[in-house]
Amino acid sequence: MKINGFWAGLGAGAVIALLAITGWLPNPPWDKGSKPKGSKEMTVYSDALILLPAEGFIASAELSGYGTSQEEAVASLSGQLSALRSELGRLEGLESLSFEADELDVQGYKQQRCEGVDGSDQRRRLDSCPPSRYVASVLLAVTAAPAREMGNVIALGTDLTDGDFSFDQYIMIDQIDGRARAIEKAIATARAEAEVLSAASGLKLGRVLEVDPQGAAPSEEYDMAEDDVIVVSASRIAPKYELDLDDPKLPIEVSLGVTFAVEPIDEE
The missing domain is CATH 3.30.110.170 (Protein of unknown function (DUF541), domain 1)
Structure with missing residues (x-):
């Protein structure tokens, strides 16, 4: 046909x-x-x-505090969190801001060489040495608006803390x-x-x-x-x-x- x-x-x-x-x-x-x-x-x-x-964005922030004791590491992390919460909301042009945090994690790191019982400096098994430093860390999801302020939120966050900030995604609220x-x-x-x-x-x-x-x-x-x-x-x-x-x-x-x-x- x-x-x-x-x-x-x-x-x-x-x-x-x-x-x-x-x-x-x-x-x-x-x-x-x-x-x-x-x-x-x-x-x-x-x-x-x-x-x-886009109306807003989500960024990730990993903050870490260091110290020779658990208390010192947690205090260091607490100071960074306080600075972030009190100062980030003052960013010029920012309209809304919120945080969502994972659980706090504190890890002790042992030294490979430590002092023996008799006071001598000797290499011992790693699991027999006490931790020489502690790291307290927390992962934050930062949700903010407007979307055009994403770069400045990350820039100010790195000014206020020693943390690592990264962009995740833009969002429609x-x-x-x-x-x-x-x-x-x-x-x-x-x-x-x-x-x-x-x-x-x-x-x-x-x-x-x-x-x-x-x-x-x-x-x-x-x-x-x-x-x-x-x-x-x-x-x-x-x-x-x-x-x-x-x-x-x-x-x-x-x-x-x-x-x-x-x-x-x-x-x-």
Whole structure:
């Protein structure tokens, strides 16, 4: 059978849709047996991607305190934590800040050479020597906003402590509005495609019968109120070396199957 340029241009998926809505296929793929006899419908699958400004970010901070005793190591770590909690919230431009900490870990490290019972300096078994130094450490997840202050939060954190800071990810604190906009865009795209298919088959496109979300679930949303929230101070400071970054964007993508009612065009 010869296929003219119009049908070839539509592609296989569009041809199947046209055959189904015009009755050539008695059981189209989207027919679940629930529609009344004689009614027609069309399902179009559509994707939409929008980019929205990131609202915040998460960074990791590993802080360590050192000492010749457990008490000294913990005191060193405590001082760094106090400085971070009291001063980081004063960063110029910061709007919100919270911390989530893992459990405190204190490790003792033994020396390989230690003094013998008789006072002589001799090499003994490692497990028989007492610890010569202690390290107290804690891992922090730092959640802050706005996202553009990520570089300055890390810069000021390294000024205030001896810890290691690293960026983890940008986040959307509230995704509801962004997903709603992406869904509207996907439905509009699906309707535009359905208009072309229905017009080509001599049918009129009707109302939306069903919207079926496809693909993965939405990303996790973040509620900063659940963490250890730091009150942002009115008295502002800045890091020694500022790291000003552009406003980052986060993608929000949705995939939908949109089912429309179709009916014959009235001929006068």
